[in-house]
Amino acid sequence: MKLEMICTGEEVLSGQIIDTNAAWVANELMSLGIEMQQRTTVGDRLDDLIAVFQERSKFADVILVNGGLGPTSDDMSALAMAKAKGEALVENSQWRDHLVDWFTKNGRVMAKSNLKQAMLPESAVMVDNPVGTACGFRVKLNNAWLFFTPGVPFELKHMFKEQFVPFINQEFGSGDNTQLHKLLTIGYGESALADMLTELTLPTGIELGYRSSMPHIEIKIFARGDKAIRALPEVTKAVKQCLGTAVVADNKPTLAAEIHGRLLQSGFSLSVAESCTGGMITSQLIDFAGSSSYLHHGLVTYSNESKVKVLGVSPEVLDDHGAVSIATVEAMAEGARKILDSDFALATSGIAGPDGGTDDKPVGTVAIALATKQGMYSQMIKLPRRSRQLVRSLSAAVAYDMLRRSLLDEAVIVDYPSIGRFDK
Numbered sequence: 001m002k003l004e005m006i007c008t009g010e011e012v013l014s015g016q017i018i019d020t021n022a023a024w025v026a027n028e029l030m031s032l033g034i035e036m037q038q039r040t041t042v043g044d045r046l047d048d049l050i051a052v053f054q055e056r057s058k059f060a061d062v063i064l065v066n067g068g069l070g071p072t073s074d075d076m077s078a079l080a081m082a083k084a085k086g087e088a089l090v091e092n093s094q095w096r097d098h099l100v101d102w103f104t105k106n107g108r109v110m111a112k113s114n115l116k117q118a119m120l121p122e123s124a125v126m127v128d129n130p131v132g133t134a135c136g137f138r139v140k141l142n143n144a145w146l147f148f149t150p151g152v153p154f155e156l157k158h159m160f161k162e163q164f165v166p167f168i169n170q171e172f173g174s175g176d177n178t179q180l181h182k183l184l185t186i187g188y189g190e191s192a193l194a195d196m197l198t199e200l201t202l203p204t205g206i207e208l209g210y211r212s213s214m215p216h217i218e219i220k221i222f223a224r225g226d227k228a229i230r231a232l233p234e235v236t237k238a239v240k241q242c243l244g245t246a247v248v249a250d251n252k253p254t255l256a257a258e259i260h261g262r263l264l265q266s267g268f269s270l271s272v273a274e275s276c277t278g279g280m281i282t283s284q285l286i287d288f289a290g291s292s293s294y295l296h297h298g299l300v301t302y303s304n305e306s307k308v309k310v311l312g313v314s315p316e317v318l319d320d321h322g323a324v325s326i327a328t329v330e331a332m333a334e335g336a337r338k339i340l341d342s343d344f345a346l347a348t349s350g351i352a353g354p355d356g357g358t359d360d361k362p363v364g365t366v367a368i369a370l371a372t373k374q375g376m377y378s379q380m381i382k383l384p385r386r387s388r389q390l391v392r393s394l395s396a397a398v399a400y401d402m403l404r405r406s407l408l409d410e411a412v413i414v415d416y417p418s419i420g421r422f423d424k
Contacts, residue, residue, distance in 0.1 A: 187416025
């Protein structure tokens with residue numbers, strides 16, 4: 001089966017928004033053992049839409065089309081599909097009734113423009129959208145089924161799982177059994193990880209893939225077929241042995257997810273004091289339901305005054321060592337931990353840039369500390385030539401990894417080849 005995706009919208013084509021829908025679909029397909037053959041992005045221009053539908057339908061078996069199903073004039077997917085097939089748009093009475101009911105139940109007045117969403121190509125098969133007003137549909141053109149989905153991520157995800165995947169299985173069969181194991185790494189470049197695995201011999205049916213999503217690089221171990229699936233645990237073990245401390249999580253999308261799971265299971269509490277990361281560590285944990293069971297507080301103590309008055313950092317420490325220093329960040333961590341007698345506390349202070357650096361402490365210098373009831377661990381890392389956002393996200397990742405390693409009773413501070421460190 002040759003599966004492609006067509007993403008529509010001027011804002012996507014021009015780079016005004018990042019196409020997270022396409023990334024999510026590709027990742028979901030990979031987990032199902034389906035590889036996307038090609039992805040095309042096209043703007044909200046009728047002739048361009050018609051041309052790309054006609055062209056790609058000659059090569060693909062299935063095309064997932066995303067976007068262009070709204071009520072406004074620039075939503076042209078249904079019209080373009082009708083013209084590509086040389087047929088008329090007709091009102092789908094079932095979806096018109098659905099729209100009327102939806103607006104009535106939600107206590108809203110339906111605009112006349114919403115009726116446009118019930119206009120489908122004459123040969124279209126309606127595809128239900130259980131969480132929105134944009135009607136999905138599928139149409140056969142040339143060699144391909146084109147499956148139309150709304151651009152709203154929440155609606156797309158529902159339709160993909162509840163409508164698209166069952167359609168694929170029904171029309172093309174589920175194929176070989178597949179299984180995917182993901183390893184999350186930090187501190188190593190993609191090429192370095194690949195070099196570390198060059199000597200590894202993979203059984204038939206098992207492949208490795210890499211996905212960069214800074215500050216992480218994810219390694220995918222993909223097994224196709226029952227024999228390969230049986231070998232997957234041993235292969236995963238061998239990969240982890242080759243990579244050593246580079247691996248920071250199994251089957252987790254981020255280190256924050258890993259930390260959340262471990263803190264939930266452990267019953268330990270955490271406090272956070274952030275300067276350069278500006279709440280990033282805390283925010284990523286709060287994304288998960290249940291974080292209130294272990295997260296005591298997250299304090300953004302950006303100014304020196306707040307470090308003194310909120311965390312109890314000595315003014316002499318700041319005068320003697322500066323805000324970005326081991327001494328200061330250790331005092332921040334201990335101050336945050338003592339407020340509610342937390343089991344752990346993380347603290348960060350750094351120069352994220354693009355300005356503010358000195359010869360002694362250039363942009364990308366970040367001090368990180370982990371305070372526990374048993375002791376203190378700290379380090380000053382170097383992140384030169386990184387963007388402000390990447391300095392912050394890498395710093396948060398290193399802080400998380402220090403905590404993760406402490407929770408596992410492992411060495412808290414390790415070397416990361418792509419991250420430098422100042423000697424204390």
